[in-house]
Amino acid sequence: MRDRYTNLQIALHWAIVLMIPIQYLTGGSIDRTHHAVHMGIEPSAWDILQHKVHNYCGMAIGALMALRLIVRLRSERTAFPSDVMGVVALALHWAFYAAIICQAALGLVASYLTFRVAPLHVAGAWIILGMVALHVAAAFWHALVKRDDVLERMLPRKN
Ligand code: HEM
Ligand code: HEM
Numbered sequence: 001m002r003d004r005y006t007n008l009q010i011a012l013h014w015a016i017v018l019m020i021p022i023q024y025l026t027g028g029s030i031d032r033t034h035h036a037v038h039m040g041i042e043p044s045a046w047d048i049l050q051h052k053v054h055n056y057c058g059m060a061i062g063a064l065m066a067l068r069l070i071v072r073l074r075s076e077r078t079a080f081p082s083d084v085m086g087v088v089a090l091a092l093h094w095a096f097y098a099a100i101i102c103q104a105a106l107g108l109v110a111s112y113l114t115f116r117v118a119p120l121h122v123a124g125a126w127i128i129l130g131m132v133a134l135h136v137a138a139a140f141w142h143a144l145v146k147r148d149d150v151l152e153r154m155l156p157r158k159n
Helices: 007-026 028-038 045-074 084-112 115-146
Strands: none
Touching: 007 045, 007 115, 028 045, 045 084, 084 115
């Protein structure tokens, strides 16, 4: 077992971290675009642009997360403590793969097949937000309170 993540895993982790906030910043434009169309009004160009960014960035996130899952399954495992907190952390990591891939798939279905799944996508956004809050709090707890090497495992090597 290795004691840190590979450079590819680290690059994919931080690329996705940068892309997820874009989804929260652009998500609201979709409702506004649809509302304008239903009211017979021309949607604003800014909302249409955000709508496109949301769809394409979301699809890229889904693809990168799927790639990351394959890399994770094929790489040598990173060591984890076998206590309760270690098991909870590992469970949250797997839940992230499931939640983010499902979220991108639900967005795709809502946009191109049936809008009936949209409420699940909206609920998914809140669930992922809660998971990110827990995950980030845990990362800071390790870095600032426990002062161990957990955050370092996910940072690029200096040498
Ligand atoms: C993991 C990636 C994604 C995240 C985190 C995400 C997040 C969000 C958020 C926060 C909203 C706004 C919810 C609200 O109005 O309260 C939203 C709406 C929406 N997203 Fe995404 N999204 C993702 C991927 C996608 C993809 C790939 C598509 C389509 C190709 C998509 C299509 C939509 C649609 C159609 C809505 C409007 C739903 C509604 O207003 O009821 N999303 N998304
Ligand atoms: C959108 C936000 C984020 C998502 C979806 C996410 C997702 C993940 C996933 C799935 C893993 C497990 C890696 C694996 O085993 O394959 C992981 C590990 C990790 N993440 Fe994040 N992460 C996010 C944000 C952050 C942020 C903001 C930080 C730091 C402040 C962070 C720090 C870490 C650390 C330190 C690990 C390694 C933990 C360990 O294995 O001991 N993450 N993250």
